[in-house]
Amino acid sequence: MTALLDVSELTVRFGSSQILHGVGLTVAHQGVTALLGRNGAGKTTTLKAVLGLVPRTGRIRLADEDITALPTHAIVRRGLGYAPEDRNVFASLTVTENLELAARGSGPHHYDLVYDMFPELKQRGKQRAGSLSGGQQQMVAIGRTLLNDNRLLLVDEPTKGLAPKIVTEVADVLARAAEKVPILLVEQNLALVRRIADHAVVLEQGSVVHTSAAADLLTDADLTRELLGVA
Amino acid sequence: MSTLVLLSLTGLGLGALYFLVASGLSLIFGLADVLNFAHGLFLSVGAYGTWWAADRLGLGFVPAAAVGVGLGALAAVLVELLLIRPLYARPIDQVLVTVGLSLAGVALLQAGFGADPVTFPKPAWTEETTTVLGATVPNDRFLLIGVALAVLALLQLFLHRTRFGLIVRAGVEDRAMVTALGINVRIAFTVVFAIGGAAAALGGVLAGVYYGDVSPGQGTSLLIFAFIVVVIGGMGSVAGSALAAVVVGLVQQFTSYYAAAGVGEASVVLVLAMVLLARPGGLTGRTA
């Protein structure tokens, strides 16, 4: 069976500096694929390039359909959910409005699922998203991706800057979500990766330097240190 | 006292005109990042369209105004689709194209309708007056204020009660994220242009009522004050535009009366300078 997402020769330039040098990776039909690497390796740019949010060259296939030339909104409508690194919730909109905006097409829209995972979002429905805490904003950002029947979620550093208690909560949600939909996850928190990731792809200076099962990478302390600079 | 009432209502009437032009300008800039110099042209299309429908087709004021507003919206949609849309990757060029369009448009109006003002077909009752708190106030002031309030209410309904409005408000904040939610934000651009064009055209109709005539350059001079209103109010905020329009209209009217003609306009620019020095993002605090 071919991969769900098949990225090859993905290249991104900003002005004179090149961020990605022909990245190639695949995401399986099931489970969590972790995209790892040091700061500035090009993880966030890879996600944005897949979505067409930055100008790029290369080839991107989703379930055997070439989506490279499509505009961002059309790519997303093929069944992608995106939770960006900085959450990018709409600060002046209420929590409910943020979710309503994300509800695509005629549905079905799984408000029940979202409110079940994040009861707080229901209670705070009328609150402006800009006045939420970082953790609550992350709930909105992930909630947006769970609202629709997506084929793949792109989740960028969901635990960045969150309190430990909230990290656990977010990890639980992602683990639950991963049972239903595959996730391409960018994450620095290796404990979280260990817990939920099935596959690992490591980027270094805009190129893929390692691909394996997540367990193979993370059980090899030397390799982990070499590639990620941490044990 | 009666002078104060008359000046206030006239200032509010002027503010109403500015608001009608500025609200669309502000939304277009906030959502699409287009500084639309051609917006004055939509105003002129509305004014001349109404004049044409009344004069040549013999329509009454309200149907003629509806024709003018429709033409203004149509012009705005055509400008967005044909001229602005191909340039969304080149923001400076968009400004340049709208500047060229505003100059060419005024020249075209001049070629079509002559450089001299044409008398606007305003309804008779706008020429009468009403006594308010001892002041004799021309009725057109009430028309201006009433229409602007209605447009403000409709815009708020649109922005807060419809899905397109939700997309517009979100897009003003973060356009890229809106597309990353699977929404084709370009369609919202066209909608905003249509709304802005209609509002500006309505402003053109009311300017015709207020000044009594229509001339090719009228749109451009109102546009400059609308720009000032947009900058003071904060780009992308309809409520900010409304507030700034009231401030600008009142300041202009009062200083013109108590100082001299021309001082009114100068003091408006002074207000602009003070606001920008204190809050570079405008009154509503959003940065452009």
Place this chain on the structure above:
Amino acid sequence: MTKSAVLTSPAQTDPPAAAPAPRRRQLLRRALPLALLVVLAILPYSTLDLPALLPGPVNSPGSLQLLGVCLVFAGLAATYDLLFGHTGLLSFGHALYVVLGSYTVNIAVTKGGFGLPAALALTVLVGLVVPALLGALALRVRGIAFAMVTLAMAQVAAIAVASDPGRLTGGEEGLSLLPSAIPDFLAGIDNTAHLYWLALAYLVLVAGAIGWLVDSEPGRVWAAIRENEQRVAVLGLQPYRFQLLAFVIASFLAALGGMVHLFLMGGSSPQITTSSFTLGFLLMVVLGGAGTRWGAVVGGILYAYLDHRLGALGTSEAVAGLPGFLRAPLSEPLFVLGALFIAVVYFLPGGLSGLSTRIRGDGR
């Protein structure tokens, strides 16, 4: 588009010392303006008749005045390009300083009883102080807001002139320059050639000054600000000061242009206060190619020429034979210029000088 035009200007991308062919080209690039200057300088001695292009023989007063106006506009366009093309400041209020130059000299002489030298000295002072004050204020804001503030300032000037305070400006009528104040060598229709040379001298001064400035130390900072203002700030240089310097120099040179314009036209006209006049500078610069050595000059000449001659074209027989819906717009210079401008933005990024680079195939 303007950025790419700027980056590919031949002056910046040609290697300083290269193979023989480019060296010859470089020689040509130095010699060509000089040769053109000589031709322009001796034009008033030519009796050549170009009936379609000029109102009379080249040395007739009508033709020389038209040519002089073209040269002044070329110089003014170059001063605007110093702001827009070289420093990246989008101003919509540049006309204000032309107005300042024209009306200050005129009012001082015609209404204030100043002698011409004193009036000129006063205007030089005003032409430095006013831009310094207004620029210091306007540059507090960035980008679009800066454009709006400058537009608003120019609008105040327009209203001030139109309202004729103290009967100083002549309002909508404009203000004719007191004939007795005009020096003999510039007075009268027979001396149009001298006015033409005055305009040429102004253009040479402006082009020389700006050419020298953009190659100087501040010029390099201006270029860096245009490319990336934040990076300049990170380097410890204050963009604000350099922007203000560019603003004051450009405005001052525009005020000088206003003086020349005054002598050429024999008076000050409120036409130079209109928004279409101030927006016209943007058209000139973009038509010719922003941020290039000669783009603004070419654009200024083209704009001024078309602006003045298209009116005549509108009444010409060729156009008169056209049906009304075509004839009327074509007789409006600003319609033709606006449409031409839009076409250039779409199809000719980099303006006319971008076109010449593209044809020669160098610089890219």
